[in-house]
Amino acid sequence: MRLIARMLLACFLVSTCAAAARAQDAPVADSTVTDTPTLDAPVAAPPVQGNLLNPNTSVIGWMQASAGHDPHDPAASALLKEAEIGLQAVVDPYTRADVFLSFHDDEAPAMEEAYLTFLTLPAGLQARLGKFRDGFGKFNLTHAGETPFTDRPLAPAAIFGDEGLSGTGAELSWLVPNPFGLYANLTGTVQRSPDESPSFAPAVTKNELLYLGRLVTYADLSESWNLNAGVSFACAPANAALHDGLVDAAPLREHARVAGADLTVRWKNHRQAIYRSLMWQTEAYKLDAELNGGLYAPRRPLGGFSYVDYQFARRWHAGVRGDYMETLAGHGHESGVLGYLTFTPTEFSLFSVQSRRVQYAPDDAAWEHFLKITFNIGPHGAHPF
C-alpha cells in the first residue's frame, strides 16, 4: 500500500513539474476591449467575470422541519440543518481553490472541504490536494443540502457516517484512453484515515491512511438517454467500534474494506429540457472487516439504495427511494422507503415535503415527515449532473 502511495506521489510530482515548465512557455492569449466608435452604437464592455480577483462567494442554506418520531434517529422539530459558505476562485494559471465552510444549528462550524485542483497536468491527469469529499460512488460527492433528500440513505450513513466519507490527502485522476471512445475516469486517493467514520479508525500514527480507488464510465445511449457506471474500493484501519454489540465477536481485520458499485440512468428530452427529466440512481456497498479464517462466520454486511426522481413539470419533481442495510452487528437488516414532492420556484430555492419509513427490526419501525427548504445566493453555480 505504501508502495502504491509513493508511486502515485512520484507520478504526480513529475507531471506537475512538466506542466509548470510547459505552461511557462505557452503563449498567453491577449485580452482585448473593443470600443465601439459610433455614437449610437452600444458599448462593448469588457467581459467581467465575478468580482475581479475576489473569490466567488456563495451560500447554500438548508432549513428543515419534521414531524413524527424515530427513536433511533430522532430529528429536531425545526432546524437550520446547514448554512454552507463556498469560496471558489482560480489561484493561478495552473490551479483553482474551492473552500466550503458549514454552519449548523446544533454543532460547531466545520471545514467541509478546502482543496486545490491542478488543472493543467498532462496526459489526461488531474490532481486534488487538501480536504475533500471522496469519490466513493456518486452520491458521496454531493453535499448534504444539495441531495434531493432530507437524510442520507441507510447504507452510506451506516458505513461512512452521516457526513459521508471525506478526509485530508491527495487524489490523482486519469482520463483513461480507450478504443470505445467512452469517458472513463480512474481515480486514486490517499488520505489520513477519517476522524469520524463507523467503519474506519481515526489516524493515530502517520501510517494510518485511507486508500481509495474508483473507476467510472459514462456513455450516451441516445440523444435523450445516458448511463453512468462505477466501481469503488476503500481501505483504512478498521474502527474498533465495529466490534461493539457483537455477540459472537470475531477478531477484526487490521483494515476495513468497502467495495461499492453505482449505476445512474438519465433521460431528458433536450428539446424541452426544463420541463421533463428522469433519473434513476442505484448504489451498493459491501463492508469487510473480519479476519480470514476466523473462528466465526465472517460478516460482510451488504447494503444499498435506489431512487427515482421524475420531473413532471418545469418546477416540480417527485421521487421515491428504497434503502437496505445489513446491520454491522450482524443481526438482520434495516430497510426504508422515502418519498418526496419538491417545488422549485426558481433554480435558487427549493421546497420539499418528504415522508420516510424505516424498519429497524420486524417489530420496530418509525415514520417521520419532513419539510426541507433550501436557498442559494451568490454567483450562478453549475447545474448538477
Added chain:
Amino acid sequence: MHCIATMRRGLVAAALALALAPAAAHATLKVVTTTEDLAAIAREVGGPRVQVDFMAHGYEDPHHVDAKPSFVLKLAKADVFIQIGRELEVGWVPPLLNNARNAKIQPGGAGFLDVSSGVKILEVPTGSVDRSMGDVHPFGNPHFWLSSDNAVLMAQGIAAKFAQVDPAGAAAYKAGAAAFAQRVAAAKVRWLAQAKQIGLTGANIVTYHNSWPYFAREFGCNVVAYVEPRPGIPPSVAHTADLIAQMKAKHVRVLLVEPYFDQKLPRKIGTSAGVPVVMLPPSVDGSAGMKSYTDLVDRQLALIAKAMGGK
C-alpha cells in the same frame, strides 16, 4: 523485491515519458464550441483547416445544457474552445473546463476564446443587480449573435484566435472571415428589404424570453413585453391576463417563442389576443434548413412572414 523495484522503475519511466512527450502535430485545428451558431461561423472562417464540434444543439436552451462527461472527452482534445460568454453558459461550461485536463483551453489560455469580448453588447445593467429581477445576465444580454454586425465581429475574433494558434493559416482565416462578412452583407440587404415588406420593421412584437433585442434592433421592430414576467420566471395567471391586454392595446403583430419553451400557453395567449405565434429558433440548426448563419436568418424571416401573412 526485484519485481517491486522493476515495477517502480517502470512506473517512474512511464510518468516521465508521459510528461515530457511532445504534443503530436495536427493537420487540422480541433475546435470545440458551445453552440451551433459558433460552430457554423467557425467552419466558414476556418474551412478545411479546422475540424469543428459543438456541445449544445441549436434546438436546446443554451442556458440549460447538461454538463455531460462525454463533452469532457471533446474538450480534452481541443486546440481551441469558443464560448458565447456573458454568463450564457455559466450553468454548465465551468465544470467541463475544470475537468477537461487541457491547459490550452482554460480561461486565459492560448486556445480559449470568449467571443463576447469583441462584439457590441446591449442591456448592460447599471446600478444594482440582484435576483429579484429574475435570472438576469449581469454582464449584458448574451444573445448577441442575432445581430449580423456582431456575427461579422465574431467571425473576425474567431479568425484572429485561429491565426494565433495556427499562424501558418492566418491568411486563410482572414480570407474566411472576409468571405463570411461579404456573404452576410449581401444577405443583409435582402433581409432588411424583406423585413420591411412583411411589416416587421416598425412593428410591436412580444417574445417569450428576452432573447431577441439584437434581432429587434437589426430589423427595427419593438419588443413591448415578454411572456415571462422576469427572466426564468414562468408567467402567472395575472401576468398572462395583463399581457393579453397589452398586446391588444399596443397592436402587437407577432409573438415569438423559442422551440425549447412550452408552446401551449403562448398559443393560448396568441389566440386570446388575436396575434399569430411563431415558434422561432434563435440558433443554427434550431429547425430544419438552418445549417449556416445566413440560413438561420433566412428561415427566421420566412417563418415570421408566413405568420404575419406577408403583410
